[in-house]
Amino acid sequence: MSVEGGFLILDFGSQYTQLIARRLRELGVYSELLPFDASLEEIKQRKPQGLVLSGGPSSVNEPGAPQRPDIKELLELAPSLGVCYGMQLISAQFGGRVVKASDREYGLSEMSWSEPLSARLGSDEFKKQQVWMSHGDVVEQAPEGFRVVALSEQGHAAALKSDRIWCVQFHPEVTHTEGGTEILKSFVFDLCGAKSNWQAPSIVEHLLEDIRLKVPKGEKVLCALSGGVDSTVVGTLLTKALGPEQVHCVFVDTGLLRQGEFEQVLKDYENLGLNVHGVQAASVFLERLQGVADPEQKRKIIGHSFIDVFKDAVKHLEEPMQWLAQGTLYPDVIESVSLRGSSVTIKSHHNVGGLPKDLGLKLIEPLRELFKDEVRAIGEQLGIARLALWRHPFPGPGLAIRVLGEVTEKDLKVLRQADAIYIEELKNHGLYEQIWQAFSVLLPVYSVGVQGDARTYEKVLALRAVTSQDGMTADWFDFPASFLRKVSNRITNQVEGINRVVYDVTSKPPGTIEWE
Numbered sequence: 001m002s003v004e005g006g007f008l009i010l011d012f013g014s015q016y017t018q019l020i021a022r023r024l025r026e027l028g029v030y031s032e033l034l035p036f037d038a039s040l041e042e043i044k045q046r047k048p049q050g051l052v053l054s055g056g057p058s059s060v061n062e063p064g065a066p067q068r069p070d071i072k073e074l075l076e077l078a079p080s081l082g083v084c085y086g087m088q089l090i091s092a093q094f095g096g097r098v099v100k101a102s103d104r105e106y107g108l109s110e111m112s113w114s115e116p117l118s119a120r121l122g123s124d125e126f127k128k129q130q131v132w133m134s135h136g137d138v139v140e141q142a143p144e145g146f147r148v149v150a151l152s153e154q155g156h157a158a159a160l161k162s163d164r165i166w167c168v169q170f171h172p173e174v175t176h177t178e179g180g181t182e183i184l185k186s187f188v189f190d191l192c193g194a195k196s197n198w199q200a201p202s203i204v205e206h207l208l209e210d211i212r213l214k215v216p217k218g219e220k221v222l223c224a225l226s227g228g229v230d231s232t233v234v235g236t237l238l239t240k241a242l243g244p245e246q247v248h249c250v251f252v253d254t255g256l257l258r259q260g261e262f263e264q265v266l267k268d269y270e271n272l273g274l275n276v277h278g279v280q281a282a283s284v285f286l287e288r289l290q291g292v293a294d295p296e297q298k299r300k301i302i303g304h305s306f307i308d309v310f311k312d313a314v315k316h317l318e319e320p321m322q323w324l325a326q327g328t329l330y331p332d333v334i335e336s337v338s339l340r341g342s343s344v345t346i347k348s349h350h351n352v353g354g355l356p357k358d359l360g361l362k363l364i365e366p367l368r369e370l371f372k373d374e375v376r377a378i379g380e381q382l383g384i385a386r387l388a389l390w391r392h393p394f395p396g397p398g399l400a401i402r403v404l405g406e407v408t409e410k411d412l413k414v415l416r417q418a419d420a421i422y423i424e425e426l427k428n429h430g431l432y433e434q435i436w437q438a439f440s441v442l443l444p445v446y447s448v449g450v451q452g453d454a455r456t457y458e459k460v461l462a463l464r465a466v467t468s469q470d471g472m473t474a475d476w477f478d479f480p481a482s483f484l485r486k487v488s489n490r491i492t493n494q495v496e497g498i499n500r501v502v503y504d505v506t507s508k509p510p511g512t513i514e515w516e
Contacts, residue, residue, distance in 0.1 A: 006030035012056030028196030053086030087167035096143035105133035131170035230327030255282025256398030295516035401516035405444035449499030
């Protein structure tokens with residue numbers, strides 16, 4: 001779908017590009033993404049009200065970095081906003097100087113404005129601003145016709161301005177940037193003069209209709225359920241669209257689930273009216289993971305094992321299947337593959353990248369372009385219980401990527417016990433729903449301890465808890481010290497095999513939410 005006169009976002013490969021489109025749509029203006037090298041003629045035909053050049057992982061000074069030799073002609077088409085790499089590209093190609101920073105700027109940073117981008121942003125609250133940075137290059141000299149209007153903590157240019165072009169070195173689209181929505185709002189309504197007159201159709205009705213159009217009547221869908229929010233919503237969505245006789249759901253016990261999870265989740269699925277059967281396949285996964293420590297290899301083994309398990313599940317069904325449904329989300333896709341621009345692979349996801357040809361099933365991923373908060377909103381409209389919708393995200397590879405190094409049954413048992421205590425205390429203290437995702441990680445590190453007046457030499461457990469809106473960026477949750485003390489005491493006293501507990505205080509970026 002394209003709308004003449006909307007906003008076009010040229011994707012240079014940032015992990016956050018899709019967020020820009022979402023934020024603009026939330027302001028009531030239509031926006032869509034195009035590859036960074038979309039032809040000038042195609043862009044002209046769209047008659048955009050505004051252009052956005054996204055961030056990206058490249059350096060403008062690297063050979064092969066994405067460029068727009070026609071950038072001056074391009075930016076004459078409409079008022080424009082350059083974000084991160086977009087700012088550096090505009091600066092370099094308009095005659096400024098971009099250099100490698102001596103100090104990289106990642107995560108939260110404070111910047112100071114010397115001049116507002118617009119009157120809307122001229123109040124005292126915007127004099128200093130907490131913003132989300134993610135870059136290794138800086139604009140050392142602004143191009144002619146641009147002036148530096150903000151500086152970062154390190155004294156680098158954080159924003160540039162000309163008559164029709166704004167550039168920011170930070171990411172206004174992420175939730176951790178203070179006033180980021182106000183900056184985008186000012187770009188849309190003040191610089192571009194757009195009006196808030198676009199409303200998206202009901203996303204649930206759109207998805208249901210899309211499923212019915214894609215899957216012919218009578219063709220069967222095999223729905224892969226993981227126990228998480230995403231696959232639960234997919235299974236419910238497909239069942240509502242096609243009926244339980246056409247959708248066969250499979251929930252696999254990989255041996256990598258949390259404590260008591262397989263039995264409880266299977267019961268929840270039956271209560272939702274899904275046509276579901278459970279598959280015991282723990283021995284398959286654990287045997288194949290034996291001796292494997294590399295996280296990418298673990299993910300790929302698990303992905304292939306899922307395919308094999310589903311192949312076997314297909315053989316045992318009474319009717320042949322034509323489709324495989326998965327709960328892939330947009331953050332999974334952009335961490336795994338470049339969807340539109342030149343983004344880099346962060347990590348593989350077992351449910352991303354298509355299917356082996358010999359599986360013989362077509363793939364349907366209704367949530368592929370959506371974020372977790374949007375999926376939860378869809379789930380609410382479908383009538384899924386809040387308890388199921390607001391469970392913290394759980395990775396497809398399960399505990400295999402939370403036991404760092406080789407996965408053993410002994411370590412899985414230790415991790416399950418520790419994680420159950422952690423989650424129980426979060427709920428007891430009323431903290432669970434304040435946190436986007438919390439979990440434990442068992443480290444391949446031993447430390448000396450003293451327990452019962454005796455020397456111990458046991459493993460270290462890391463606790464992780466982050467706040468986020470969509471999983472694209474995240475910040476660590478600031479627990480009261482009393483909470484961490486209680487959790488640590490319970491785990492070291494009650495879980496045999498752990499004598500030290502640490503807390504992870506790393507944001508995303510530079511870290512990912514999961515450790516592997």
